[in-house]
Structure formats: C-alpha cells, structure tokens
Amino acid sequence: MKMQRLFIRSLSITFLLISSVAAAPQMSESAARERANDLVRSKLNLRSEQFLDVRRDEELEQSLALVANKQIGQYFIYRLSSSGYEVNEKGIIHHTSIDGEFSYIIVVNRADGNSYRIRGFSHSLKELQKLIVELGVKITSTDQAEAVVQFYREVNPENRSMAPISSIFDLKQAAERQCQTIPFEIGESEFEEWWKRTGSLFAKTPFAQTAVPHDGGYLVEWVVLSSAGAGACGGAPLRAELQVNEDGQLGKLSFVPLRRK
C-alpha cells in the first residue's frame, strides 16, 4: 500500500514536471506587438523613427476564437497603418493617406511566435488559409461556417467592398453612401434616379445571409453592392457566394447578379 502511494506520488510529480516543461514560455503581448510592427515596417521599408500606428484588435481575436470554437487568448491580432496620430515633442501630427487606405493585419500565435500577414500583403489570403489550417478547425454547423465567413469579411484580405446588405433599406443606405458627393445636392438627385430604377426591382427579394451544406462543407451566400455602374452613381446588388470546406478552408469567392422576385 505504501509502495503504491509512493508510486502514485512520484508519477504525479513526473507528470507535473513534464507539464511544466511542455508548457513553453508564451510570447508576451509586447513581443508580439513588436513582431507585427517589424513585419509591416520591413514591407514598407520604414525606418525606426518613421510613424506606424499599431493597435491590438481584441474584437477580431474574439471572432477568431469563434472560428476555432476555442477560448480566446492563443492569438494576438494587430491592425497597423501608416495613417493615424503621432505625438512627438513638436506636437501632434496627423498622418493621412489621400489616395488609398493602407492597412495591415498581423496575427501572432503566442505559443510559438508564428505570425500570419492576413491583410495588406499580396499573399494575405493564403496566409489566412494557413492560419485556419493551424487552428485545426472542423466545421460542423452552419453557425461555424458563417463565423468563418464573418472573420474573412472582417479581415478582408483582398480589400473588397463586401459588407453584407441584409435588407432593402441596407441596400438603399449603401447606395446612398456610394452616390454621396460634396455638395450633397448633386449626389442626392443622382441617387434618387438610381433608387427609382433599382428600389422597386428588389422590393420583395430576400436579402438574408444563408448557409447550406454543400460539397462536404457549407456554401455561404450574402448580398453585396457592386461598384457604380456606367452612367449611374450606385451599383447593383450582387449575391456573393463562398464555399467553406469542412476544414475551414475557403473556396473561391464569386459574385452573381441578384435575382429579383
């Protein structure tokens, strides 16, 4: 009996020791931030004194946790941009980019320090797919497939206008923003014309996002607004289709004109 107890105790100690060895030191938040900072600086050839805004995005970390169906905390996610406010001894400098939005998203795995450049780089979509593989995702429900698509849209690795339009009112508002100009009066009349033509066509069309089992995974569909058409200030509603495989991998995103009902 005494021997047995001794054996169990030594086994427990061994287990604890192995556990402590196996639990590699986690990367600190500041080290992860530095990693993200370095990756973007090297892409942009920025020197250390040049401005780069780095912000941790905890909401996106939560979205990633939903994709993985795991607790949050394994990954740090940072949004980086050369636009923002720089405070220095001379005052506050506002950096803006007139001709485009230049933003980057970096994910850092705190366990092994691996990083994924999921926005702002030419191979960002591939990096996003790689991240999903590392998560070991197994998509077993429509909710999870939609969570993957939601994460994909939030990251937007290819910088597309693909915000979901969930109702005819959403469509109207999105087109109104598209038609907006300064002064507003000009855009307003163009928008009225657009709405007259388009509004009635899709008044009875369902806009809700759907996810259905398809080809071993799920097909997620939602409505987006296209770029403005020739001679019009607003675009046309399109149905975006994206296949989410069982392992979370994303298929090709395609757009087809929305059928009116």
Place this chain on the structure above:
Amino acid sequence: MTLNQTFTAKEREAESGLDYFGARYYGSALGRFTSPDWSEKPEAVPYANLANPQSLNLYGYVLNNPLSQWDDNGHDIFYVTSGPSALKNEQTVRNSVTALLANPNTSGYLQQFVGNAPGTPDLVIQNGDLSAGDSKTMAPDGTPGTSTVQGNTDPNITTDGKSGGPIITIDNRTTAAETPGVLTHEAVHAGESQKNPAQFAKDSKAEAGLAHDKRPQEQRANAVQKAQGPAIAKAVKQIEKQRKKEQSQ
C-alpha cells in the same frame, strides 16, 4: 514618414544619417542643370501655347525665377535617391518636377515648396510599396476588377493646422511612362495641403466617407492630371532629350 519642419537641413542630416536628407547631394546631382552651360543656353520648351510668356522658356523660367527648386540650400524638394525608398525612375521624377514647375498651369502646386528659408516645410518624393491600398472591385454584372494605387500623398499636417511638409510616394509598380501623370496628380494634393493645411485636413476628414473618385480632393487632382498630364509627359520627354544632348556636349 514624419519630418519635423523646424529642423534645418543640416540638423536633419545629422539626426537621420541618411544621405538623401542631405539635399546638397541632390543639389550637386543637379549641378548640370544649374551650371553655366545650362543656364547660358536657354532653349525653347513645349509651352509655346501657354499664356505665360515666361513659360516659353523653361530654363529661363526656372533659373531666373527666385522660386526655383534649386535654391542655394537645395533642400526644398527632397528626392530619395538611396536606401529602400529610393526612386526607381529618378530622372523621370526630376524631369517631371521641372516640367510641373515650368508649366504655369501646374507650377503653383510645387512652387510654394521651393526657395523658402531653411526650416520651412519641404516636399519629399520617394518610392514605396502601395499595394496594400489596391482594392478588388465588382462591376454590376459581377465581373471582377482591380484598382491599383500608383501614388499617394501623406500631407503630414499637425493638429494645430500646420504643414509638416508632405511626402509623395510613388508606387514601385509605376512605370517611367506613367510617372509624369502620377506626379501631376500628387503635386495637386501636395500643393493644396501646403497652401492651406488646416482646410486640407478638414476636407480630408469630411471626404473620408466618400467613394474615392467622389472626393472633391481627388476630383480636382484627377482633373489637373487629365488636363495637364499629356503636356507634362511631353515636356518630360523633351527635357530628357535636352539633358542628354547637354551631357553629350
């Protein structure tokens, strides 16, 4: 990229240690333009159709104008010529600036940067990777397209409405042939941001929610690019021809 407007060129150089900050290098590189050979032999340039008589002679215009880009300090327009942000088509950029300064329809945008006292905001022109600003588009029939960014201007404005000196970045993919047009567009942004920094910052904020081509700032730059771009491109070719001729003599 942030530059503090209160530093003199010398201080910048000492602090950054970067050779391009030493605009004197630039000045010496441009020595051939300001050399007696160049200035003593003014020749007609392709602005004969323009109203300003001075514009009929590019070299006279640039060299005799106190607001020349090649002032004594030579640090009003920085061309990044070394390091990873070095200009890919440096000579075309220089020629484009010369053409923009000489053309009375565009000179106002850049003239305000040159000939100023040390410590006033300067313009920086560099190359860079702007691919992150590219966007994928869908036409109303679902056809995919891509919109690429060829140039960008960071007006570098402080919150109290002062200009820290804008930075023009030309995308690495922009070709030499495209450069004069891109610079014409960016020169409008840079010039407007310098003329009234506070207003420019206000407009940028107000227009941020608009589609890119709907922004008045963009529309103005596009209009100037469309109207003056071909003339600037033509002038750039002639300046280059002239430069090579001068070099061979």
